[in-house]
Amino acid sequence: MTGRVVKQERAVRTRAALLHAAAETFAEYGFAGTTVSRIAERAGLTLGALYFHFKSKEELARLIVTGQPELVVPQLDSQGLQHAVDLTLTWAHQLLDDPVLRAGARLVMDQELFIKPSVNSYRQWTGILLDDFEQARRRRELRADVDTEAYVRLIVGSCTGAQIHTQLETSHRDLPARVEEMWRCLLPALAVPSVARKVRFGEERARVASS
Template sequence: MTQQARAVRTRRSILEAAASVFEELGYEGTSTTEILTRSGLTRGALYHHFSGKRAIADALVQLQEEALVLPDHPVRLQALVDLTMMYAERLRSDVVLRAVVRLTVERGSYQTGANYRGAMVAASTLLSQALERGELLPTVDPDELAFLLQGVFTGSQILSQAANGRADLPQRISGMWRMMLPSIVRPRLLPEIDIDPDRGGKLLGLLSP
């Protein structure tokens, strides 16, 4: 293994260990000592890559961008549905995303709007494209709807986490769309939008098609 590859692997190990601690203990309850214990690395290795706990948290939040890549679908509203369904599925299996959610929603010394900004921009972009293509009713405001969607999604995943560890999150997000779509989409397009709860897992290759 080259030195560069080893450095990348070490950095990723630190982030994954930190994510598990942040998810469990939150920002205030996390220490670099606990991160090192879970990663099995030395303090020198940690500080070679990060200046401290906040820098690690910032790096985790930035990793969320990997889950916000806009899906490639000709119907842009379907692309937005797919983005939310894949994100919901990944929350059940990706400790980094779960850590980012806790870092974002908790009130404390660590405050960042990066998570919400990224999701808001992604949703607003897809909704603006959908409006331009005639997929949405002309009364829809993409920015306003993106804000509403972010709030409903965030609330749904928090309640799902409290109830059953997000086991039913795909069903909850499917239900969110089932209630929301009739008020925003052109009637002709409504039957074509796929909100199957298993869609996110299939798109991620976690379930059989």
């Protein structure tokens, strides 16, 4: 292995360590309470190393928030409404232990400080779920009068609200239950009865998705 390759691998590890440390620090202290010094100290690196890879804590926060959808990938193969359910349940269960997702949950109210409105997490998740709902429409899973955009906005808003509420009450421990509760309330109104009966969610799917 050449010296150049070793340096590249070291740089990749350093960058990953800084992102992980930043996520843990944002999750613990929030955006306002986080400093680059705290991030560097948690990573066990110097400020020089941090500034070599990242310009500011704003850049770190931006990368953490915008990169969240890449982390939430259901392991079970599904489409349409079932995929939307699997996606939100996977997110809810992973958030319990994933520092990057927990940081995103803490940063959600501060996004205007470091990210453009056109690319914030709300718009990201809305776009992803809208794709699922459009697929569900093509598969004739939805009731004829369902406004897909309105329901997607409602779901993203409900998940955001549940994330904030459960963080205050249980440190997110009951977030998966709140997400499942949301779907149980919404499915009868948006899905045709035969599809609503077939949608699966809860522990039996989340256990596989979060393994």
